[in-house]
Amino acid sequence: MPLIEAGFSNEGKADSQRLLHYGPTTQVIVCSFDIPDKIEELKSETVFALIDTGASQSMIDSQLATKLGLVPVDKAMVAGVGGPREHTMYLTRIVCLALETEQYGKFLAADLKDGDQAHEVLLGRDFLSNIIMIYDGIRAQVTLASPNKTK
Amino acid sequence: MISNIVNVLSVFYTMHMSDLLKKEIHAFEQMKPTLLKHHMGKFVIIHDEKLVGAYDTFDAAAKEAIKQFGKGPYLIREVGSEPSKNLPASVAYRIVHASN
Numbered sequence: 614m615p616l617i618e619a620g621f622s623n624e625g626k627a628d629s630q631r632l633l634h635y636g637p638t639t640q641v642i643v644c645s646f647d648i649p650d651k652i653e654e655l656k657s658e659t660v661f662a663l664i665d666t667g668a669s670q671s672m673i674d675s676q677l678a679t680k681l682g683l684v685p686v687d688k689a690m691v692a693g694v695g696g697p698r699e700h701t702m703y704l705t706r707i708v709c710l711a712l713e714t715e716q717y718g719k720f721l722a723a724d725l726k727d728g729d730q731a732h733e734v735l736l737g738r739d740f741l742s743n744i745i746m747i748y749d750g751i752r753a754q755v756t757l758a759s760p761n762k763t764k
Numbered sequence: 765m766i767s768n769i770v771n772v773l774s775v776f777y778t779m780h781m782s783d784l785l786k787k788e789i790h791a792f793e794q795m796k797p798t799l800l801k802h803h804m805g806k807f808v809i810i811h812d813e814k815l816v817g818a819y820d821t822f823d824a825a826a827k828e829a830i831k832q833f834g835k836g837p838y839l840i841r842e843v844g845s846e847p848s849k850n851l852p853a854s855v856a857y858r859i860v861h862a863s864n
Contacts, residue, residue: 647830679778684830685785686840701782704826704840718822719840 617711619664619746619755629753637664637748637755639709641734643673645683646704646717656681660733662707664746664757668737671707671716674725677733678703686719707734712759716740781837787813788839799843811838818843 619639621631644657658681660674678685683703690697706717716739725733747756791813792799799808799815806818807825811833819825825840 646826682835684836684838685781686826686829686836686838688782688785688789701785704830718826 614758614760615712615714616756616758619757620753627753629750632753632755635663635731637746637757638662638732639664639711639736639757641736642708642710643677643681643734644706644708645681646706648706658733661731662709662734662736663730663732664741664755665735665737666741668735670721670739671737672721672723672725672735673703673705673707674730674733675701675722676724676726678705678722689721691721691723707736707740709736712744712757714740714743714759785837785839788837792839792841803843805842805844807840807842809838809840811836 617639619637621628621635621638623631638661640659641662642657642659644655649655658677660677673683678701683705685701686704687702688699689702691700700721700723702719702721704718705720706715707720708715723735725735743759743761745756745758745760747754749755788810792808792810795810795815799818803818806820807822808818809816809825809829809832811829816832816838817825817828819828822840822842829836829838829840
């Protein structure tokens, strides 16, 4: 089954400080929901994603949504520490090649880059519903596996 | 210089799309009693403040909306389902600046 490390290493050794600072991180491709007939016309971006067990749903960065020309299809109120705020939802596809998984549908956009976040995607518990994740804080290792895929 | 102009235009475009989407949402709210009566649990497309169709799955609705209206905007929403959403704790509570 596809298996990846979502922690950090420095010269072959696990980097606990960076794991503490950034959280479990992997790379994903963000693109439009519909795949054009000519694949070279597909606008996509490879970005860092935070595996965020605190998020019920995956989210993308607002600037990234604009840059890729994603289609806005809904708005939703989201509760945060500053009170409820309206966010736009975009038709999106998030692909994790290493895990051979993808999510598609409508995703909330949040101002991650404007808020100086290092990540442009938050992979929430909807992403994790098909994934095994082992967070070994002692060894500073995070392992993700998608058992429904064979490799 | 050119990138600045592109950035400003994209901001205006996003605001324009957002305003149009608000109109579709307003239309959805107006139609809600009828939608709840006839299309409960279906995924509906609202475009130009009119009901385009009701579909069994989000996928089917999205594919049809893209086929008919391309970049939109249009509203796709499940009738009778308005889940609450919470901003992830990692974003909400992250320390941006702290003094020693």
